[in-house]
Amino acid sequence: MIRITLGAVSKPLESLKIKTGDWGAEYPVIDEEKCIGCGECEIFCPDLCIELVERPESKKEESKKAKKVAKINYNYCKGCGICEVVCPAEAIKMELKEIYKGELK
Amino acid sequence: MMRVVRGFYSVAYSVKLCKPNVICAYPITPQTEIVERLAEMYANGELENCEYVTAESEFGAASILVGASAAGARTFTATCSQGLILMSEVLWNAAGMRLPIVLVNTNRSLSAPLSIWNDHQDSMAMRDAGIIQVYVENNQEVHDMIPQAFKIAEDRRVMLPFMVCMDGYKLTHAYEPVDLLSQELVDSFLPPYDPPIKLTTKNPLTFGSYATPDYYMEFRVAMHNAMERARRVMEEVFREWAEVSGRDWGGHITNSQEAETYVIAMGSLVGLVRDVVEELRKDGKSVGLIKLRTFRPFPAKELRKALKDANKVIIFERSLSLGSEPPVTLDVKSAIQKMDVDVYSLVVGLGGRDVPREVVKRNIEDVLDGKTEPGLHFEAKQFEEVIV
Amino acid sequence: MKAFGSGHGACPGCGLPIAVKNVLESVAPCFVVNSTGCLEIISSQYGKSAWGVPYIHSLFENAAAVAAGIEVALKALGRTDEGPIVVFAGDGATADIGIGMLSGMFDRRHNVLYVCLDNEAYQNTGNQQSGLTPTGCYTTTTPSGKMLPGKLGPKKDMVAIALAHKVPYVATASVAFPRDIRRKAKRALDFDGPKYLQIHSPCVTGWGIEGRQAIPIARLAVETGLYPILEYEYGKLVRVRKIKQRKPVEEYLKLQKRYRHLLKHPRGYEIMEELQRIADENAMKFGLDV
Known part of the structure; x- marks a missing residue:
């Protein structure tokens, strides 16, 4: 038994249940030391999976640069690499996912 | 008013x-x-x-x-x-x-x-x-x-x-x-x-x-x-x-007469067909009108009921389905399948061609008199096709 | 509630979500009307909608008219305070199949922000040429061969077409400059009547580029003068994105598979010269060079 709506109307933001994080072979890693909290990666990210968050209290002392730091939601990141390219502080590096490492046998 | x-x-x-x-x-x-x-x-x-x-x-x-x-x-x-x-x-x-x-x-x-x-x-x-x-x-x-x-x-x-x-x-x-x-x-x-x-x-x-x-x-x-x-x-x-x-226009179809032969019409043609049917009934002909009001959803059950004792049904079609039978005819045939009713599909009045009283009357009479075979007929002029 | 959410099905590196989320950042809550195309397919599957604002997709060619219908309905029902109406339509939907209805919407002065997401071909159906495909571009319906060097003829000038309708706010933008998109979408809403914003947006598959290259390539389109970033208010050019050191178009072309045939085709040099001439003319006409 399935339920269907009047005229195929859909509820908002049901896409959130689609985890696109397994699409890509690579994933971005943020070097929190280098991150200047400028938000370039957030504003560009096509998958809306980067947000600026408060730097943890313990680390605020160490980093004099910014109170905020970029954080990636890997549930949705497709690994396009745009964030790495647009980051002005070279704080993001794309890395190959473990499962793609090694020779094909 | x-x-x-x-x-x-x-x-x-x-x-x-x-x-x-x-x-x-x-x-x-x-x-x-x-x-x-x-x-x-x-x-x-x-x-x-x-x-x-x-x-x-x-x-x-x-x-x-x-x-x-x-x-x-x-x-x-x-x-x-x-x-x-x-x-x-x-x-x-x-x-x-x-x-x-x-x-x-x-x-x-x-x-x-x-x-x-x-x-x-x-x-x-x-x-x-x-x-x-x-x-x-x-x-x-x-x-x-x-x-x-x-x-x-x-x-x-x-x-x-x-x-x-x-x-x-x-x-x-x-x-x-x-x-x-x-x-x-x-x-x-x-x-x-x-x-x-x-x-x-x-x-x-x-x-x-x-x-x-x-x-x-x-x-x-x-x-x-x-x-x-x-x-x-x-x-x-x-x-x-x-x-x-205070005005009752009936249901999906309207028919009130008992008859052996029914005439189905739609739209403005209904008035004329009603007049002709009345005239023929006065002459003792067993013919009745079915006014088809609703086309979608198609009132198949109502038509089946209306035609249960009929021998013949005449459909005045104002449309064609080129390469098949006209749309109302197809639906009527589907509605009355396995019933013993002959279907006469008479295509009239395409492109504004006038459908005068004589045409309606002659077509109905020819069916009543057995002069028309069941099937598809066009009330069109004889013509010869040439290239130019 | 977010206006546009994660989990949509855009290719990695697609420019469309960048354009959309930045427009919505400035205008949501709003009504979104979307023509058939990539954006619609990646965001509106039944039960998997990526939209957090009221959204309607009707057909390929009628987004401008559907938006007009929403506008008049809200007026008639006294609900104009619910938010602005935004159209997202592709370049084919805008410049080709839907241009009649876009013209009608402009003509009737509906209070609608029309955003053309310009990825320069019918990408949803696999890269066929549209009126906004540039000269010399390879598409599957303008392939290069013995006879043809890709698309012949110019990219349709939608900005001029919008201006000819006396559209009070007309602008171009690029996903390479998302803050500019935000500012323009916000500015557009200051104007009564129709607004036209055309956003250049790379297509990873159609252009033959890697996702990570999308932004640098979009930036090169601007920096070569091929995609001038313009802003018109009441028909007057009020602002352009200036270029410090304009780059030769070849730098932009050679990075994309859709132009690569030009390097080998007998008419390739001629086409590249033509594209350089278009860029030079843009620079002159709009005063792009610093």
């Missing part, structure tokens, strides 16, 4: 009483004067809480109404012929989105050759779109049908577009006495449109999703079910209308 008015006015005045929120159309003969009358009413401030929009095409007009209807507006347009065909992509879409747009189609033939005159080929081409189709006999019936159309289309059990079909020129341009409805009567009959869902920032729904093969079929079956439910809703509304207005 009895007045002698033309068909356009009868439609426009009734639409006004239904208090639509958005009216949108594109001129096309012989519909134009309906929307001209509505434009005048709008210009004179007679349409409250209503926007009148001039579209750049019928495609645009129907599309504007899709947006308006989805946003929760009561919507109206009028068109015919090339305009209806141009709208067809939008109308299929509107039906699938379950938008209860009401339109009047002033039936006109299709090009080529270009013809501005009346037949039913345009609305018949929209047969499978998921649009309710009712054919009216005169300008009082169209006047009365508009409020019923809104009420049926907007019923939550239905939620489908509704097309009122009136014969171009024969009705649109004809002067007839029409008992114009009062605002009080229409207000008491037709509540304001209150859609179960609409586009609003207060509840941000996604309209017009696409469906994968996992779901598409169920949506189309749901439309079919809505069309089936519309049968009952229409009967309820027809009965209610008879009570409040």
Whole structure:
């Protein structure tokens, strides 16, 4: 038994249940030391999976640069690499996912 | 209030009483004067809480109404012929989105050759779109049908577009006495449109999703079910209308006579066929009229019942399905399958060709007298085809 | 509630979500009307909508008219305070199949922000040429061969077409400059009547580029003068994105598979010269060079 709506109307933001994080072979890693909290990666990210968050209290002392730091939601990141390219502080590096490492046998 | 008015006015005045929120159309003969009358009413401030929009095409007009209807507006347009065909992509879409747009189609033939005159080929081409189709006999019936159309289309059990079909020129341009409805009567009959869902920032729904093969079929079956439910809703509304207005136009079909041979007619031809049938009955012929009002959903059960004791049925077709039998004939045959009734499909009056009394009478008499074989016949001139 | 959410099905590196989320950042809550195309397919599957604002998709060619219908309905129903109406339509939907209805919407002065997402071909159906495909571009319907060097003829000038309709706010933007998109979408809403914003947006598959290159390539389109970033108010050019050191178009072309045939085709040099001439003319006409 399935339920269907009047005229195929859909509820908002049901896409959130689609985890696109397994699409890509690579994933971005943020070097929190280098991150200047400028938000370039957030504003560009096509998958809306980067947000600026408060730097943890313990680390605020160490980093004099910014109170905020970029954080990636890997549930949705497709690994396009745009964030790495647009980051002005070279704080993001794309890395190959473990499962793609090694020779094909 | 009895007045002698033309068909356009009868439609426009009734639409006004239904208090639509958005009216949108594109001129096309012989519909134009309906929307001209509505434009005048709008210009004179007679349409409250209503926007009148001039579209750049019928495609645009129907599309504007899709947006308006989805946003929760009561919507109206009028068109015919090339305009209806141009709208067809939008109308299929509107039906699938379950938008209860009401339109009047002033039936006109299709090009080529270009013809501005009346037949039913345009609305018949929209047969499978998921649009309710009712054919009216005169300008009082169209006047009365508009409020019923809104009420049926907007019923939550239905939620489908509704097309009122009136014969171009024969009705649109004809002067007839029409008992114009009062605002009080229409207000008491037709509540304001209150859609179960609409586009609003207060509840941000996604309209017009696409469906994968996992779901598409169920949506189309749901439309079919809505069309089936519309049968009952229409009967309820027809009965209610008879009570409040004092005019009973009958059900999906009307027939009151016992007969061995029945004649099925639609639209403005009904009046003439009724007269001829009366005359033949006076002469002792066992012949009766079936007026087919509702074409979609098709009243198969009602026809089966009406024809249960009949030997012959004559269908005056105003349309063709090139390469097959005409649309009404196909549906009638499907309705009465396994019944022992001979079917005579007589195609008359395409492209505005006059259908005079003698033609109707001769065709019926020839069937009654056994001079016509069952099957498809054209009331056309003899012709020879040449290249140029 | 977010106006546009994660989990949509855009290719990695697609420019469309960048354009959309930044427009919505400035205008949501709003009504969104979307023509058939990539954006619609990646965001509106039944039961998987990526939209957090009221959204409607009707057909390929009628987004402008559907938006007009919403506008008049809200007016008639006294609900104009619910938010602005935004169209997202592709370049084919805008410049080709839907141009009649766009013209009608402009002409009737509907209060609608029309955003053309310009990825320069019918990408949803696999890269066929549209009216906004640039000269010399390879598409599957303008392939290069013995006879043809890719698309012949110029990219349709939609900005001029919008201006000819006396559209009070007309602008171009690029996903390479998302803050500019935000500012323009916000500015557009200051104007009564129709607004036209055309946003250049790379298509990873159609252009033959890697996702990570999308932004640098979009930036090069601007920096070569091929995609001038303009802003008109009441028909007057009020602002352009200036270029410090304009780059030769070849730098932009050679990075994309859709132009690579020009390096080998007998008429390739001629086409590249033509594209350089277009860029030079843009620079002159709009005063792009610093």
